[in-house]
Amino acid sequence: xxxxxxxxxxxxxxxxxxxxERWDADANALMVEAYNEAIADAxxxxxEIQAAWVAxxxxxxxxxxxxxxxxxxxxLPNIAVTRVENFCASGTEAFRGAVYAVASGAYDIVxxxxxxxxxxxxxxxxxxxxxxxxxxxxxxxxxxxxPGCFAMLxxxxxxxxxxxxxxxxxxxxxxxxxxHANGALNPKAHLQRPVTEEQxxxxxxxxxxxxxxxxxxxxxxxxxAIVCSVDVAKAMKKKDFVTVKALQISVSNGEEMAFSNWDGxxxxxxxxxxxxxxxxxxxxxxREELSLLEVHDCFSITELVTMEDLHISERGKAIDDVMDxxxxxxxxxxxxxxxxxxxxxxxxxxxxxRMVYEIYLQLHGRADKRQLKNPDIGLTQNLGGFPMxxxxxxxxxxxxx
Amino acid sequence: xxxxxxxxxxxxxxxxxxxxxxxxxxxxxxLLYSLMTGExxxxxxxxxxxxxxxxxxxxxxxxxxxxxxxxVYAASTSxxxxxxxxxxxxxxxxxxxxxxxxVDMAGSLKAGVSAVVAALDAVESDSANKVxxxxxxxxxxxxxxxxxxxxxxxxxxxxxxxxxxxxxCIGSYSYHEDFVDHYxxxxxxxxxxxxxxxxxxxxxxxxxxxxIKLFCDNYHTDINExxxxxxxxxxxxxHAGIAKKIKSAHVYTNLHDGVGDTGxxxxxxxxxxxxxxxxxxxxxxxxxxxxGCEIVAFKVTDAIESFKRPRGIxxxxxxxxxxPYPKYLKFRELINADTSIRAEAVPNTSLTALWxxxxxxxxxxxxxxxxxxxxxxxxxxxxxxxxxxxxxxxxDYVFSDKMGTVLxxxxxxxxxxxxxxxxxxxxxFDGGGRTLLDFTDCELEKLNVGTxxxxxxxxxxxxxxxxxxxxxxxxxxxxx
Numbered sequence: 001x002x003x004x005x006x007x008x009x010x011x012x013x014x015x016x017x018x019x020x021e022r023w024d025a026d027a028n029a030l031m032v033e034a035y036n037e038a039i040a041d042a043x044x045x046x047x048e049i050q051a052a053w054v055a056x057x058x059x060x061x062x063x064x065x066x067x068x069x070x071x072x073x074x075x076l077p078n079i080a081v082t083r084v085e086n087f088c089a090s091g092t093e094a095f096r097g098a099v100y101a102v103a104s105g106a107y108d109i110v111x112x113x114x115x116x117x118x119x120x121x122x123x124x125x126x127x128x129x130x131x132x133x134x135x136x137x138x139x140x141x142x143x144x145x146x147p148g149c150f151a152m153l154x155x156x157x158x159x160x161x162x163x164x165x166x167x168x169x170x171x172x173x174x175x176x177x178x179x180h181a182n183g184a185l186n187p188k189a190h191l192q193r194p195v196t197e198e199q200x201x202x203x204x205x206x207x208x209x210x211x212x213x214x215x216x217x218x219x220x221x222x223x224x225a226i227v228c229s230v231d232v233a234k235a236m237k238k239k240d241f242v243t244v245k246a247l248q249i250s251v252s253n254g255e256e257m258a259f260s261n262w263d264g265x266x267x268x269x270x271x272x273x274x275x276x277x278x279x280x281x282x283x284x285x286x287r288e289e290l291s292l293l294e295v296h297d298c299f300s301i302t303e304l305v306t307m308e309d310l311h312i313s314e315r316g317k318a319i320d321d322v323m324d325x326x327x328x329x330x331x332x333x334x335x336x337x338x339x340x341x342x343x344x345x346x347x348x349x350x351x352x353x354r355m356v357y358e359i360y361l362q363l364h365g366r367a368d369k370r371q372l373k374n375p376d377i378g379l380t381q382n383l384g385g386f387p388m389x390x391x392x393x394x395x396x397x398x399x400x401x
Numbered sequence: 402x403x404x405x406x407x408x409x410x411x412x413x414x415x416x417x418x419x420x421x422x423x424x425x426x427x428x429x430x431x432l433l434y435s436l437m438t439g440e441x442x443x444x445x446x447x448x449x450x451x452x453x454x455x456x457x458x459x460x461x462x463x464x465x466x467x468x469x470x471x472x473v474y475a476a477s478t479s480x481x482x483x484x485x486x487x488x489x490x491x492x493x494x495x496x497x498x499x500x501x502x503x504v505d506m507a508g509s510l511k512a513g514v515s516a517v518v519a520a521l522d523a524v525e526s527d528s529a530n531k532v533x534x535x536x537x538x539x540x541x542x543x544x545x546x547x548x549x550x551x552x553x554x555x556x557x558x559x560x561x562x563x564x565x566x567x568x569x570c571i572g573s574y575s576y577h578e579d580f581v582d583h584y585x586x587x588x589x590x591x592x593x594x595x596x597x598x599x600x601x602x603x604x605x606x607x608x609x610x611x612x613i614k615l616f617c618d619n620y621h622t623d624i625n626e627x628x629x630x631x632x633x634x635x636x637x638x639x640h641a642g643i644a645k646k647i648k649s650a651h652v653y654t655n656l657h658d659g660v661g662d663t664g665x666x667x668x669x670x671x672x673x674x675x676x677x678x679x680x681x682x683x684x685x686x687x688x689x690x691x692x693g694c695e696i697v698a699f700k701v702t703d704a705i706e707s708f709k710r711p712r713g714i715x716x717x718x719x720x721x722x723x724x725p726y727p728k729y730l731k732f733r734e735l736i737n738a739d740t741s742i743r744a745e746a747v748p749n750t751s752l753t754a755l756w757x758x759x760x761x762x763x764x765x766x767x768x769x770x771x772x773x774x775x776x777x778x779x780x781x782x783x784x785x786x787x788x789x790x791x792x793x794x795x796x797d798y799v800f801s802d803k804m805g806t807v808l809x810x811x812x813x814x815x816x817x818x819x820x821x822x823x824x825x826x827x828x829x830f831d832g833g834g835r836t837l838l839d840f841t842d843c844e845l846e847k848l849n850v851g852t853x854x855x856x857x858x859x860x861x862x863x864x865x866x867x868x869x870x871x872x873x874x875x876x877x878x879x880x881x
Contacts, residue, residue, distance in 0.1 A: 123742040125815050135751045139762055140779070140861065140873040142825035142839045148813030152826055156809040159850035207813040208822065208845055257827065258777050259785045260835055264809045264827060388809075388827060388837065 004280040007400060008103045010233035010241045011225055013042025016357040019221035019344040020190040027062040027117040028073035030222035034350075035074050035113060042226040043236075049226070050107040051080040053097035055090035055114035057348035058127050059083075062117035070113060087384025088296060089249065090114060091223065091352025092393035096247045098227050108232045114354075115222035116347030125218060126346075147215055149386035150299040151207035156264030156387075157305060161316040165209055171319040172300035173200035176213050176342060178328050179297060183339025185369040190219040191343040214300040219345025223353035225360075230400065242363050245281035245377065246396040248273040257388045267302075267383060269392035270309035277379070277394040278311075287312050291375035292362060293327070293335040294355035296383040297342050303335065306381060310394075329370065337362065337370050352393060355380035359397050403524050404569040404699055406531065407560040409460025410673040410714035411453050412553075412660055414842045415443040415724040419550045422726055426545035436550040441661030443724050444539045444554035446732040446819040447841055447860040449870065450477035451487055453556035453666075454537030455494045455858040457673075459802075460711040461533070461558040467495050470560070471529035472502035474516040476536040476665045478585070480507060481870040490872065491535060493763035494858045496799055502529065510633070512536075513557075513665040514689030518573045518697050520561040531562035538664035541590050544735045548592060551635040553661025557669035557714070567708050568676065568685065568699035572620045576612040577693040580604055601639040605690065609634070610646040612694035613686070620698075624649045624686070627698070629679070631671045632688035635662040659718050674714040681705060720880055732819065744817035747862070750869050765801035765856060765874040767834060770794060776834035800856065801874055803830045807852040812845035828854060828876050841875040853879045 015037030017030050025033070031054075039046060054070035056063055063069030067081035084093040091114030098112035121127050126146055130138055158168045177197050183189040195213060203211035233241050250269035256262040274286075283289050293310070297303035307318040312333060313326075321327065327335035336342065338358040341351060359378035361367045377398030384391035423437040444453060454475055473495070475488035482490075488503035502523075506516040513536035520532035537556030542548040561570075582600040583592045594600075609632050617624055624630065624647050631653045634640040644652035653675055655662070663670050668689045675685055679701045689695040730736045760766040767778030773789035776798045783792045810826030817823075824840035826848070840848060841859055854876035861873040 121742070125743070128743050128746050128817075130746075131748055135754045136758055136779075138748060139750065139754060139758070139871060142837055143816050143818065143823055143862075144825060144837070145813055145815045147815055148811045148823065148825065151811035151813070152809035155811070155850055205812075205822075206815055207811045254781065254785055255787060257837060258779070258835060259775065259787070260829060260833060261787075 005099060005103055005247050006245050006281055007230060007243045009099045009227050009244045010230050010238065010400065011227050011244070011356070011360055011397065012233055012236065012238055012241060013038040013044070013226035014224065014357045014360045015041060016188060016223040016354055017221050018188045019219045019347065019354070021119050022220035023119065025220065027069065027115050030117065030220060031070060031073045031113055031115045034222040034224040038224045038226050044109065044226065047077055048109050049076065049079065049111045050109055051101055052076055052082070052111040052113065053094040054081060054083050055085065055094035055349035055352070056083065056116060057085055057087060057090045058116065058118065059085065061121055061127055063115070086391045088298070088346070088348055089352060089382040089384040089391045089393035090349045091354070092380065092382050092395055093249070095225055095353055095356060095395065096249065096393070098225065099244050099247060102227050102229050109226065109228045111224065111226055112353060113222065113224040114349040114352060116349045117220050118218050118347055119220050144386070145207065146298060146386070147207040147210050149388070150302055151210045153264070153305060153387040154209050154301040157301065160263050160265035163319070167319065169201060169209060170197070171304060171322045172214055173197045174322050175297065175300040175303050176200045179336045179340045179342035182329055182337050182370060183343025186339050186343065189339040189343040190217050190345040191339070210299055210301065216298050216341035217343070217345030219347055221344065221347040221350045221354065223350045223357050225353055225356060240364070241400050242360055242397055243400040244395065245398050246277035246394065248277040248280065248394045250276070250392045252385070252389045254389070262388070266305055267309050267387050267390060267392065269390055270306055270381060270383065273392045273394040274310045277396050281396045283396070286310060287333070290333055290377060290379055292337055292359060292372060292378040293333055294338065294340070294358055294378065295335060295381040297336055297340045298346060298383065302383060306383070310379070310381065334372060337367070337372060352380065352382045356395060356397060363397070363399055402566045402569050403521055403563055404561065404566040405559050406562040406565050406567065407461045407464040408673045408676055408713070409457045409463070409558045409711040410556070410670060410717055411456035411460060412442045412555040412714060412717040413444045413448055413453065414720060414722050415445060416440040416721045417443050417724050417726065417729050422545070422550060425726055430545045432547050433545065433550060436547060439658035441550060442553040442555055443729055443732070445842060447875070448554070449481050449539050449860060450479045450537040451481055451490055452858050452860060452872065453539065453554065454491050454535035454558065457537065457556040457558035458491065458495055458533055458535050460713065461560050462495065463711050464709055465531065465560050468498055470495070470497050470501055470531050470533045472504070472520070472523060472532040473497060474504045474506055474520050474532060474534045476506040476513040476516040476534070477538055478507055478510060478512070478665050479538050479540050480505065490763060493759055494872070495533070496764040496766065496801070510664050510691035511689030511693065511695040512691070513669045514687060514695040514697055517559060517561065517669070518695060521570050521573065521697070524561055524563060531560055534559045534561060536666035536669045538666045540592070540664055541733060543591050544730060548594060551662055553663050555660060555663040555670050556666050557673045559669060565704055566702055567705040568679070568701050570697065571684065571700045572616065572698045574612065574616040574619055574696040575693070576608070576615055578608060579692055580608060597636070601636050605634045605636065605639050606642055606646070608694060609643050609688055609690060612688065612696055613647050616696045616698070626684055627651060627686045628683040629653050629675045629685040631668055631675060631686065633662055633667040633671070633690055670714055677710065677713045677715040679705060728820070741817055747864050747866060749867055750864060750871050760797065762873055764799065766797050767800050768795035769798035771796055776830065776832060778834055778836045800830060800834060801858070803832055803856065804879070805830045805854045805876060807848060807850055807854060808835065809850065810840065810848045824848065839875040841877055843878045847878055855879055
């Protein structure tokens, strides 16, 4: 009988690079930067790592396929290294691989590292990915981009709840303003400047109705975690450590896009992954129990809708919570207290681990100017793909009690 | 009785005002002043001789079951493929049976009428019961040339057969003469045209009257028996001059003002336009011109009164939208506009995948589950209905003829597009099924959640490096 992952695995060290347009650094350098921080944080020797999971998404433009690049960059001692890729959930997939490996009892100490070097391609936005959905889709699929697909969600959401687009836009702007204010306090964020609601609303249109400031940045970065079993953490005399409470992935089976049962106003798999994660973590009322959220705010509308899919806000009511400041740094559940994808940008393979990194810092009281008061438990969520076809990851980490 | 049993027409949405071109380019070519009236039709960037032929044929199939078509004869001088049968693409887009005869007719502007005559012969000889004839043209012309103002883009389709004939064939005549008013050598993009005076006097002005006289003599008939005489001639004065020479008061408009000369398609475009208002008993003479003439004559029957009129040329002409000249130049790649690095990566088309999924890609054929009846696209072996999920029990299901409703949409400025913003969204089909589709022939401002759309066969991607054109279906908001 499966018992879930709760409190079986401890995070004993984490690292995260400065995210941004890292013209100076290649993928190898980024991985080493995150790795060195994590090793020092965990207080272990590199030789103690017994296996590693590495996440990259756009493999061809940075490190190539396979786990070789990570193994070589980190000079890992000929251990098992596995590369994973699952769109924007890749980073969390690497974390999941490492956590499950420890939980299985196969290893004592395992590394999860995610990295993406996006800014070597010569143009803005994510790399062109028309081939990423396979040869057949390339022969009929619209030439979609990420902002285009998420823009559709805004229209679908407004239509479903009979909202005026200007009201949805204002809530979306509030989300961006909030995240920029948070990011301004984070030296590792790519974008560290506060913005005004007016600036957001007047930014040039990228994909109707999303303007430039509704979109997250595109940047380079790496993040990494070192995990071990709770027993090993205790044996290492770690105190007040953080454990994994839930790890869930939910993947579309094509229903949203081909079967007439999806409303176009929510993300099916976020809700499914969240329900399973809450059950795994023993959370009954996420709105009351969660201390902070790090969600996949690739676009402001995504964060808005995600609040409903995570059962924090009621259906159709996320706008009210957003405008009430519920998710602001001073609100009941701060969301993207580190600045989120909005300010960190989205180096695909790194993002999931970057989110866990922030919750880890917050739980340890090491978040400096943006430190929250006594957080106990936090949730991360990634949305890989598009609203109508996606890979969702949800991770919950908290204090070990 | 053998003749036309159905017809359809298609003139693309965009119109280029000739005055606009004169205003902008007559400083360079003063001959343009002679062509400053009216407007010409312009194919959208995702339309070509194949897609417009499909549009006209779909229109004609309102009155004929596509599985009853025995042959597809496709005419054009601007087919996208020199080798890969264009008629085969058209036949698959129409979901014809796989034992239809498919033939490309090309090489001369009279090929459209020649295709009709060949189709009539096939029916007469009983080698086919019904033949779909299509003629579509999208010719390239140099910027600021007179041809740019004289030509238009469009297509027509006729179904020729024996049953429910609306216009009976009453004769045909071929007259051949290697008169070269213009030509386009292999590998050349543009026509090379000879002096206009020569073309008018020795070409249109002599050959068409000669051929018509030979036809009349052959059938012991008089031109005045014809309520409608159709011949293409883009020169207005010469078009009228020919009428005087043949002594007919019933010469049909050459559609220069609203369409322009649609090349191979033009005699059939004019015929379809005439059929839109034809009455029983009307005799119609149709002349194709190019290295001589191909002539065919019809007599409209009583059946036309109960014939369900297609969208046709008349309504297609009325459905129009201006195109600014610079946008037209970009559509035809007559200006070397900047493209983003994002647009550089053009993968080749897997001909293996294209072949394996040809019904899906050409005909927009998905599945309908035998167990639960759910229409679905793209076609996968296991039913998408979560309450069913039955494996391997699917019937083919055609989506190309279904209307739909927009569920979600966007106008994407980031996506590489010939005409930004790229418009796409999720469409729910009447009768079930939904999928993500491009929108075309529309603007962002016209789209809404709930907008009704119809399907249109269009260019999906253009691989100019390898010379390949890939097609799929797009959604067009219903204007009427």
